[in-house]
Amino acid sequence: MNQEDLFKKIVAHCKEYGFIFPSSEIYDGLSAVYDYGQNGVQLKNNIKEYWWKAMTQLNEEVVGIDTAIFMHPTVWKASGHVDAFNDPLIDNKDSKKRYRADVLIEEHIEKIMEKIYKEVEKAKKRFGDSFNEKMFVSTNPRVLEYKEKIDKITKRFTNALENNDLEDLRNIIVEEGIVCPISGSKNWTEVRQFNLMFETKLGSVAEGANTVYLRPETAQGIFVNYLNVQKTGRMKIPFGIAQVGKAFRNEIVARQFIFRMREFEQMEMQYFVRPGEELQWFEYWKEKRFKWHLALGFSDTKYRWHKHEKLAHYANAAYDIEFEFPFGFKELEGIHSRTDFDLSQHEKFSGKKIRYFDNETEESYVPYVVETSIGLDRTFLAILSASYKEENLGEESRIILSIPPALAPIKAAVLPLVKKDGLPELAREIMDILKYEMNCMYEEKDSIGKRYRRQDAIGTPYCITVDHQSLLDRTVTLRDRDTMLQERISIDKIFDTVKSKTDMNTLLKKL
Ligand code: ATP
Secondary structure: OOHHHHHHHHHHHHHHOOOEEEOOHHHOOOOOOEEEOHHHHHHHHHHHHHHHHHHHHOOOOEEEOOOOOEOOHHHHHHOOHHHHOEEEEEEEOOOOOEEEHHHHHHHHHHHHHHHHHHHHHHHHHHHHHHOOHHHHHHHOHHHHHHHHHHHHHHHHHHHHHHOOOHHHHHHHHHHOOOOOOOOOOOOEEEEEEEEOOEEEEEOOOOOOOEEEEEOOOOHHHHHOOHHHHHHHOOOOOOEEEEEEEEEEOOOOOOOOHHHOOOEEEEEEEEEEEOOOOHHHHHHHHHHHHHHHHHOOOOOHHHEEEEEOOOOOOOOOEEEEEEEEEOOEEEEEEEEEEEEOHHHHHHHHHHOOOOOEEEOOOOEEEOOEEEEEEEEHHHHHHHHHHHHEEEEEEOOEEEEEEOOOHHHOOOOEEEEEOOOOOOHHHHHHHHHHHHOOOOOEEEOOOOOHHHHHHHHHHHOOOEEEEEOHHHHHHOEEEEEEOOOOOEEEEEHHHHHHHHHHHHOHHHHHOOO
16 A cells, blocks of 8 residues: 555544544534544543653653643743744745745655655666665765755755745745646745744733733743742752643644644653753653653654754754654654753743752752653554554455554453343443443444454454353453454453553553
């Protein structure tokens, strides 16, 4: 299956099986806003729990908070979001579609990269076993030409971004012959800056109302509470503050389903350290966060590091963990060393001292910060796209979501083989054993085969089937989602068996 088809299928699957719906769908939806359905919310909550426990419960020095979406408007002045949280946008005059100029150029570079990849694939076929890829890409004239082109555009592009040279961004688009994907034309407007924050009014809309913003990141809620938490929690540096919450960005290019939304959720942690020790903690968190991803059990080839060559003015190191989505490797999580920028800015703008007195060094300083920032919705999409499989079973086929059992929306489905003879009553008895500890589903409609398929499609790790033999010897069949193997097992053992495979601790203990 090609990746584009796969992505379309995942989007359709999400809707059909109650994971994700377009927002306000009966009114034709709202662009880049989505609702989570009955299975989606369970998966999302489980991902959140995995992150929350991994960060706060397993690290004694990390505590969690939950701050408001509305914040004092000066917060966003201090953080730089009012002045610099911009994307360069460009419109195509024929299609009237709006694009991010940087994204158009990045996609153009990506296309040239694909050409290199195609050359390599062609040569691989031609030369067979004797093919030396390294040699080929460093000597083949066509590949070298593409590489030179990429280098040239990248350099110019980085320069234009750094110097806020909007004219040159446009020139790159025009000179490279980049066309609008909809109209196919090169009829572009100028490039303009566009602030991504949503504004609204606090209080009555009449005179005196205050403009406030919907927060574009959760991190600032942590920074402005640094003193509160440090003092009331008597925290000693190094320590961290974590939170999960909604963030809002008026994204121009709102495509790719829940990858880029206008309302989304972030899971962020700010780790406060002694100045000069930040790069050591940066390495520490890089390793820890990568392990968190790998513990999910997907192939490690799905993840890669991306080093930021162009650092934000306040950062002294930044890496992203990229995931191979069906539309290519893209950012899933950022790990950034943000120096003392944010706290110092808040000191300046609030006029309050935001310091830490270090008993060991007997010094008072503004702590440095290492941040880990991951999108909850993007993690959801990553897990779903790595789990979605279509399997051929001879005559039949099935769709299976091999979601890590600890994250699966439903841990076990309890299925009476028929709707009579006392089987439903025994099945209900089993539901009562399981339901206080895990999310289960009772289902008695349709043939057992159909019910298995439905559970496979939502990623339920176990199906428990109650049949006539169950009435005689209190055993049931336990069917494994991935292997489809069925074993007969005593009702007494069900709880422990299902729990031991689906418990959140199975993931946490790998960390
Ligand atoms: P991108 O370059 O993809 O726009 P970013 O670098 O602006 O992302 P950050 O500001 O570092 O993203 O935000 C941290 C994380 O929040 C990202 O790694 C991503 O997982 C998530 N995120 C950011 N913007 C969105 C969005 N519009 N929709 C969904 N998730 C998002």
